[in-house]
Amino acid sequence: MRNKSQKSEVRSQKSKELVTFFLLLLTVHCSLFTDYAYSQGLIVMANKISGELPLDPDNSAWNRASGIEIPLAPQVMAKPRVYESGIKKLNVRALHNTKEAAFLLTWEDNTEDAAVDVDRFSDAVALEFPSSSSEGKPHFAMGDTEKTVNIWFWKAAWQSRSDGDKVYATSDDFLGGVLAGNPVSEERTLPVENLVAQGFGSATDMEKADIQNITGSGKWKSGKWAVVFKRPLTSDGRFNVKFKEGSVTPLAFAVWNGSEGDRGGRKVVSTWYYVGFETEEKKTIYFYPVLAFIGALGIEAGIIMGIRRKRV
Amino acid sequence: MAKNKVNNWQIRREMFYPYEEVRPQKQFAAVFDINKCIACQTCTMACKQTWTTGRGQEYMFWNNVESKPYGFYPLAWDVKILEALGAQNWDGDRYSGKTIFEAAPKGQAVEGYLPEDADYAYPNVGEDEPFGEVKKGDYITIPHRVWHFYLPRICNHCTYPACVGACPRKAIYKREEDGIVLVDQKRCRGYRECVRACPYKKVFFNKTTKIAEKCIACYPLIEKGEQTQCIRTCIGRIRLNGWLHLPEKADPSNPMDYLVHIKKVALPLFPQFGLEPNVYYIPPIHVPAPYLRQMFGPGVEQAIKTYKTAQNDETLLGALTVFGSSEFRVSKFRVSKGVVTGYDDKGDELVKVPLKEPVFIRPFHDEKLQVYRHNIT
Incomplete structure (x- = not known):
């Protein structure tokens, strides 16, 4: 789909124009840029705290994290596509304590869908980062063949896993x-899963191949999900993302609404945003990485808009 | 996923499919003679005992036998997809309507629907319910005033499987060596796009393992040159499995090719869906043609006409007589002097069956054993 040479020529022409435009914009607003990026909600700051990071979404430590709102759009790039969704946005907050990073994701969803049946699906949420081995930014939609992404996946059905029907069971030898x-x-011990992907339909669990070092926890209350992901800043394995105090890492989001039949590619997504890991140094240290990323973001936005217009 | 034009001989035209036309080296196929099925469910139980005794498979029947027109498994599977597909017109023997791939809604690979859990709860709903009213004083006439028949069903191991076309993870594949369609139990993540897509509803969701499961055509037996569990255990001897070729490459000594392509007595189930299913049915001779035409396509009346000539057609009778004659795959058959001989893939003889069972009349009293016999057939 993305390999058509003619289209990519047109696209690269557009890319050049966009890059030029952004560079011009950024040169003019250089000193103001970091503040600009914050005000536009492009960077979520992982605020530095001391002590244990919370796994509980209700923990008061989350009040010390500044959140940003992420608009989410239905996934239209690969079949099966969705065009409508009741989930429009999520809020993300992040914390770190120089050893670990934690993310709190909250979004509105009137139904708690945690049971799985033939035609019933689970609510879920995912965070996406470039794998540490990926040079530059992978494609925001599940990565690409050159650059893999690391996906942290949480599922409501795993949070409150039922044991299924044991009533008629004669044997467990045929599973x-x-x-x-x-x-x-x-059988799952955790409601989260650590995945690697290199494009649509390629998400692969890394629990067997790698150390499962993500933990997580989710709660649904009064029409709202709150889910926490937690992991050490660094992690072995070339497919895992690595974080560093004082640096910026791209991240993207996806939410599944079980009651709307969401699963797999049927989901709402965002493009790349950025998480900065707070340090005592000046805020402007995030400037250069973000400058590089932001150009690409504009191009992606253009591509998505193009795809949306083209889709029949 | 690109859209490709592929050739579907069952609808006599090209059609759209998410993948290119790639035919396996051999294609697993089966012929079921509906006229002989008595819905004893021996096939169902043989399959269940072999493959689906596990947790999460309590209501899962890879093989089922349902009464038609009022039996369904899962509930209303055929009427739901027929209704969703809309008008299905044939222009002679060429299908001019839309296949489920061509009727796919925006953003989807195929037209389909996802059953509810409860739809699987009554696997033999509608059993023996006839079509038509039995009035007071009615007696049996030929043809019958009311009718029903039994439809035994397994996965059709389609040439263009909708499950394969709909799976976004490519977790379902069609084997190159025999055309058997399998769900990769390691790769599947339980999205149920295949359950939604399969118009025959022969891919199932296992609530315990959280992934999809389906009929595997007893591939361990097929690989050994044997017939599947449902076929070899059929007490009515209504089934036969083997390799099916394309119509232009039909081999008259192959019972599949002979029945499907040469005599055209065995027809695909709902060919208009566009999957090129590989289980073929000899239609029931007592059922009104309009109902059968919708189910088996425009060739149904001719098929019944030809089938009725079997008593005078030694070769056709021979092909039907090898059904259930061996647990091994009968790849070739030959009729000579009132006897049909079945051969395996290598051409070695498997079985000899007389076209007409010899009748022995024994005396009421057996002198040699000093016993009396009665009611002996």
Whole structure:
């Protein structure tokens, strides 16, 4: 879909124009830029605190994190596509304590969908980062063949996992998915999963190949989900993302609404945003990485708008 | 996912499919003779005992036998997809309506629907319900005033599987060596796009393992040159499996090719869906043609006409007689002097069956054993 040479020529022409435009804009507003980026909600600041990071979404420590709002749009890049969704946005907050990073994601959803049945699907949320081995930014939609993404996935059904029907069970010797070692089929101890992807339909669980070092927890209350992800700043494995105090990392979001039949590619998504890990130094240290990223963001926005217009 | 034009011989035209036309080296196929099915469910139980005794499979039947017109498994599967697809017109033997790939809603790979959990709860709903009213004083006439029939169903191991076309993870694949369609139990993440897409509803969601499961055509048996569990255990001997070629490459000594392509007595189930299913049915001779035409396509009346000539057609009778004659795959058959001989893939003889069972009349009293016999057939 993205390989058509003619289209990419046109696209690269447009890209050049956009880059020029952004560079001009940024040169003019150089000293003001970091503030500008914050005010536009492009960077979420992982505020530095001391002590243990909270796993509970209700923990008061989250009051010390400044959040930003992320608009979400239905996924229209790959089939099956969605065009409408009741989920329009989420709020993200982040904290770090020089050893660990934690994210709190909250969004409005009137129904708590945690049960799974033939035609019932679970609510879920995911964070996406470039893998540490990816040079530059991968494609925001599930990464690309050159550059992989690291996805942290939380699912309501895993948070309150039911044991299914044991009533009629005669034997557990015939659980195909379990025998095949499918992580979706096996009993889960955590509601989160660490994935790597290099494009649509390629998300692969890394629990077996790598150390599962993400923890998480979610709660639904009064029409609102609150989900926490937590992980050490650095993590082994070339597919995992690595964070560093005083640096900026791209991140993107996806939300699934079970009651609307969301699963797999049926979801609402964002393009790349950025998380900055607070340090005592000046805010402007985030300037250069963001400057580089921001140009690409504009191009992506253009591409998405183009795709949306083209889709029949 | 690009859209490709592929050739579907069952609808006599090209159609759109998410992938290119790639035919396997051999294609698993089966013929089911509906006229002989008595819905004893031996096939259903043989399959269940073999493959679906696990947790999460309580209501899962890879093989089922349902009464038609009022039986369904899952509930209303055929009427739901037929209604969603809208008018399905044939122009002679060429299908001029839309296949489920061509009727796909915006942003989807195929037209389909996702059943509810409760739709699987009554696997034999509508059993023996006839179409038509039995009035007071009615007696049996030929043809019958009321009718029903049994439809045994397994996965059709389609040439253009909707499950394969709809899976965004490419977790379902069609085997190159025999055309059997399988769900990769490690790769599936349980999105149920295949359950939604399969118009025959022969991909199932396992609530315990949280992923999709389906009929595997007993591939361990197929690989050994044997027939599937449902086929070899059929007490009515209504089933036969083998390799099916394209119509232009039909081999008259292959019972599949002979019944499907040469005599055209065995027809695909809902060919208008566009999947080129590979289980073929000999239609029931007592059912009104309009109903059968919708189910098996425009060739149905001719198929019944030809089938009725079997008693005078030694070769056709021979092909039907090898059904259920061996647990091994009968890849070739030959009729000679009132006997049909079945051969395996290599051409070695498997079985000999007389076209007409010999009748032995034994005396009431057996002198040699000093016993009396009665009611012996």
